[in-house]
């Protein structure tokens with residue numbers, strides 16, 4: 001069973017970024033399902049591959065938009081991305097050394113936390129900012 005259900009309220013209104021977020025959301029659910037079936041370890045190759053794309057492509061896409069829109073909270077947003085990237089790198093290094101079920105649990109906790117506190121809060125914040133700015137300037 002999925003850890004969470006998709007809700008269109010998660011959408012920010014930027015199709016490329018929303019698609020990336022949806023991929024991340026689905027990835028978390030797939031990892032959770034695999035873990036619940038005792039097969040979490042088998043998903044880790046795919047999970048790290050998708051996370052690599054997320055970190056390299058999504059973050060760049062998002063950061064470009066935030067710079068273009070002169071988002072005032074850009075610096076802490078970049079810092080959060082950098083910390084998450086480093087955490088993914090660290091987990092990947094540990095996975096290559098010794099993939100195991102404990103790593104799956106840690107990864108699920110990290111991704112779920114990221115989803116709630118970064119995607120649904122920090123990313124939603126720039127969504128509000130850009131929409132407000134666009135509606136003010138017409």
Ligand SMILES: [Fe+2]
Nearest residue numbers: 021062119123
């Ligand atoms: Fe994002």
Ligand SMILES: [Fe+2]
Nearest residue numbers: 062118122123
């Ligand atoms: Fe972000």
